Amino acid sequence: MNDRTIIRGRLLSFLRKPESASDEGCYRYENDGALVIENGRIVACGAYAAVRDKAPEGTREIDHRPHLLMPGFIDTHLHFPQMQVIGSYAGGLLEWLNTYTFPEERRFADAAHAGRIATEFFDELLRNGTTTAVAYCTVHKTSADAYFAESLKRGMLMLGGKVMMDRNAPEGLLDTPEQAYEETKAVIAGWHGRGRNHVVITPRFAITSTPEQMEAARTLAGEFPDLHIQTHLSENHDEIRYTCELFPEAKDYTDIYARYGLLGPKSLFGHAIHLSEREADAMSETRSVAVHCPTSNLFLGSGLFPWRTYERRGKPLRIAVATDVGGGTSYSMFATMAEAYKIQQLLGERLNPLESFYHMTLGNAEALSLSDRIGTLEPGTDADFIVLDAAATPVMKLRMETVSTVTEELFLLQTLGDDRSVVEAYVAGRPMKQSLSPA
Ligand code: GUN
Ligand code: FE
Numbered sequence: 001m002n003d004r005t006i007i008r009g010r011l012l013s014f015l016r017k018p019e020s021a022s023d024e025g026c027y028r029y030e031n032d033g034a035l036v037i038e039n040g041r042i043v044a045c046g047a048y049a050a051v052r053d054k055a056p057e058g059t060r061e062i063d064h065r066p067h068l069l070m071p072g073f074i075d076t077h078l079h080f081p082q083m084q085v086i087g088s089y090a091g092g093l094l095e096w097l098n099t100y101t102f103p104e105e106r107r108f109a110d111a112a113h114a115g116r117i118a119t120e121f122f123d124e125l126l127r128n129g130t131t132t133a134v135a136y137c138t139v140h141k142t143s144a145d146a147y148f149a150e151s152l153k154r155g156m157l158m159l160g161g162k163v164m165m166d167r168n169a170p171e172g173l174l175d176t177p178e179q180a181y182e183e184t185k186a187v188i189a190g191w192h193g194r195g196r197n198h199v200v201i202t203p204r205f206a207i208t209s210t211p212e213q214m215e216a217a218r219t220l221a222g223e224f225p226d227l228h229i230q231t232h233l234s235e236n237h238d239e240i241r242y243t244c245e246l247f248p249e250a251k252d253y254t255d256i257y258a259r260y261g262l263l264g265p266k267s268l269f270g271h272a273i274h275l276s277e278r279e280a281d282a283m284s285e286t287r288s289v290a291v292h293c294p295t296s297n298l299f300l301g302s303g304l305f306p307w308r309t310y311e312r313r314g315k316p317l318r319i320a321v322a323t324d325v326g327g328g329t330s331y332s333m334f335a336t337m338a339e340a341y342k343i344q345q346l347l348g349e350r351l352n353p354l355e356s357f358y359h360m361t362l363g364n365a366e367a368l369s370l371s372d373r374i375g376t377l378e379p380g381t382d383a384d385f386i387v388l389d390a391a392a393t394p395v396m397k398l399r400m401e402t403v404s405t406v407t408e409e410l411f412l413l414q415t416l417g418d419d420r421s422v423v424e425a426y427v428a429g430r431p432m433k434q435s436l437s438p439a
Contacts, residue, residue: 003429004038006055008048009064009387011035012406013071013377014354014362021352021407028377029406035069037383040155040428045377064387067423068409070357071375072131072384073333074364075323077230077270077291080121080135080147080160081105081114082326093236093300096327106172108138114146122150126432128331129422131384132365132374134159134230134268134322136202139175141183148191148199155195155428157374157382159228161202162187166213177212184220188227196382196428198228200268205232206243206256214260221261228266228368231257233290234279235271236302254279263288266369270324271296272317273303275310284315289367293324294339300327307340308349320367321359333360334417341414353411383429388413392421 011033018026034051036044036059044051079085085104090096108114125133137143137160144162151158164180165173175183184201192199201224203209203217221229234240234253243253250256254275257263263286272290275283283290292305310317322328323336330336337356344351355363365375373382390409391397396416403409413421425433 004036004043004055004059005429006051006059006061007035007037007064007069007385007426008061009033009067009069011045011069011377012357013045014358015376017363018352018354018358021354023354026354026358032065033069035377035383035385037426037429040383040430042377042379042381042383042385044379064423068388068390069377070386070388071361071365071377072386072425072427073129073360074368074375075125075130075133075331075333076268076289076320076364076367077293077322078133078135078325078328081108081117081138081143083117083120083124086326086329088326090300093239093302093327094242096300101326102169102173105138106170108143108146109140109172111142111146114140114143115149118146118150121147122154122156123436124331126425126427126436127419127422128333129386129388129419129425130331130333131386131425131427132157132159132370134200134228134368136160136204136230137162139163139165139173141187144187144199145190148187148194148197151197152191152195154432155430157196157198157370157384159198159200159368161200161230164203164213164217165208167210168208177210177216180213181216181220188224192227200228200230202229203231203262205239206247206253207239211247214256214262217262218260226266228268229262229264230268231262231270233257233269233272234274235297236300237274240274252276252279254282258282258286265289268320268367270322271302271305273297273305280310280313280317281315284313284317287318289318289320291320291322291367292340293322293328293336294343295329295336296324296327297343298339299329304343304347305340306347307344307351308347318367319359320364330418332418334414334421336360337414353407353414356414357410384427386425387423388417389421389423390417392417392423396421
């Protein structure tokens with residue numbers, strides 16, 4: 001069957017990281033643009049007239065004008081079992097984890113519960129235009145099975161991992177070093193490379209893993225060098241203090257992970273707010289990724305991510321952006337970058353709209369080493385893209401009357417947009433959002 005389709009709209013895709021707010025060479029924009037998609041891939045991208053001329057007579061067309069076509073958003077750090085934790089009233093990270101998060105995560109031993117929440121989770125990602133995410137499941141293998149089964153069903157490129165944690169958490173939420181090793185291997189055998197699934201080695205953070213379990217993580221990383229690794233790093237001062245007490249031989253928090261061989265270009269470190277110069281060097285030398293989670297950092301009072309300081313170093317850090325739901329307070333990458341912007345304002349810095357949208361798409365794809373597949377509209381990549389309406393609400397519609405450039409439109413989407421601005425989300429060429437059951 002030839003399922004070739006022309007998708008028409010205003011087209012925007014980043015080619016590289018923007019150097020400034022007026023860097024017009026960093027993106028491709030077509031006011032009357034089109035994609036041609038076939039068998040889940042993008043096969044052409046450009047001006048509508050040119051694309052139309054090359055397409056065979058009778059090729060199906062879907063017209064999304066006047067809306068924007070962009071690559072699907074990528075969320076590089078969130079917790080699928082925290083859907084019923086989001087918005088919990090807590091003082092700071094450790095209180096939030098112990099009071100709300102750990103008790104809730106225990107429920108994911110139940111396959112039926114894990115399956116129900118996985119369905120809700122994927123619906124919510126798509127509602128918000130997120131077509132790829134990197135998630136923590138829980139310590140239970142059942143949670144990873146539910147997550148990857150749902151991803152396979154929807155044909156999405158998703159990353160995730162069974163959490164490894166063997167101390168400092170309640171009963172019912174602990175494994176052992178051996179169990180973490182065996183079950184992670186079982187999740188890899190069952191799901192990695194099946195459909196578009198990627199399994200991630202996931203020691204939760206150094207507080208909840210014994211040295212023996214950190215060794216197990218090292219062994220897994222050695223056996224599966226292509227896999228991503230995710231954990232949390234330097235989120236909050238109490239957390240840092242406690243972590244360093246647990247590993248007195250380490251130079252600092254980052255050095256704990258380094259000692260177990262967990263730094264590297266496929267390692268994703270959630271938060272990484274309060275790094276010393278030495279730690280930042282260790283991160284950049286290994287090309288490890290600092291994952292900025294702005295709504296979470298504000299909600300839990302964790303700190304202000306020193307984005308420009310990390311970027312202006314002789315050896316800049318690789319930076320990704322993420323929601324960190326349920327410490328984060330929104331599934332939307334718009335809200336995420338709106339808060340990232342405000343954090344930089346508080347630090348006396350500016351984050352321009354081109355950078356924001358670059359990071360939600362191509363930037364996050366590069367941080368995941370997946371930009372050959374996702375994050376752009378380049379021919380040959382997977383047809384994961386979204387349709388955005390910057391006039392989706394009365395407030396936005398009114399404000400749009402005074403907007404005259406694409407950059408201004410992006411900033412409006414970021415500042416005022418939410419899931420209502422996401423008209424459609426295509427996954428491997430298939431429209432997924434409009435067919436969701438109503439919220
Ligand atoms: N550190 C360890 N676990 C978590 C978590 O679930 N959320 C956040 N924000 N930080 C963590
Ligand atoms: Fe997190």
